Amino acid sequence: MHARKAELERQFEAGRAQFDQAQEKIKARTGRNLILAILIGVVFGGALLLSLLVLKELFMVFAVVVAAFASSELVQALRKGGIRVPIVPTVISAVAAVPAAYYLGAGGQLLAVLAGILLVTLWGLVAAAASVDARGSGRSLLLDVAAGAFVQGYVTFLATFAVVLTAADGGQWWTLAFIITAVAADTGAYAFGLMFGKHPMAPVISPKKTWEGFAGAAATSVLAGILLSTFMLQEPWWFGLVFGIAILASATVGDLVESLIKRDLGIKDMSSWLPGHGGFLDRLDSILPSAAVAFVAFSLFG
Structure with missing residues (x-):
């Protein structure tokens, strides 16, 4: 029994070592932790299935969370490139567009996105005018404004197509x-x-x-x-x-x-x-x- 136990432990350690080596090769090739990625994907997919198949209104909650995080992280990523987009109106606009798209359809979706672009633009212009360390460069300010509109178009507008589709x-x-x-x-x-x-x-x-x-x-x-x-x-x-x-x-x-x-x-x-x-x-x-x-x-x- 002791010999059998030792053999099982040896096989377990050998199997774990092979698994760790495979994980390291995959991580070196893709830059991802495969097991952790699969676990998060399962949780994400389970929440999506629950929202779509049990109660469609739950999909709005799912979409609000996704839109808020996605728009926020894009704003933060743009800031690393020196592009300043106001995060508060961006997230507010993304979140508000979800129920507008769900209850008002494609027309509500378009109006919400346009209103979001207007809100982000005005917020950015006011913040730039009131800023002590304002850049003073019209080109830089134009880039910031364009980036704010891009976030609304890239994240909010495209994401809410799924909301309009689900509501049908x-x-x-x-x-x-x-x-x-x-x-x-x-x-x-x-x-x-x-x-x-x-x-x-x-x-x-x-x-x-x-x-x-x-x-x-x-x-x-x-x-x-x-x-x-x-x-x-x-x-x-x-x-x-x-x-x-x-x-x-x-x-x-x-x-x-x-x-x-x-x-x-x-x-x-x-x-x-x-x-x-x-x-x-x-x-x-x-x-x-x-x-x-x-x-x-x-x-x-x-």
């Missing part, structure tokens, strides 16, 4: 479908890139993205699109093919755009609020533009 009759299934398809694209890109990645896709923007990863993303997103279209959305298989390709395109563009923003600002992650993932925007980069694509698809076919 049966729209929660379309929201779930496009998120699953976008996540499938991300997962396929990650897995295929990790196993087979050799040829950089956009080395100047994101050196770790490869064409092999893109091929994996294409395969998984198209497969997910066809399956979800057939069994969840009650649409023909060809629609799922088109839907998967459209989400693949929007997810890839969104991923590259966020990588370009981070590269210009000289940062690796938008924040460290989600260990193993980075920040909220690091997880939403492919989902934000995909929400707009899914809304258009629902408007045409839903």
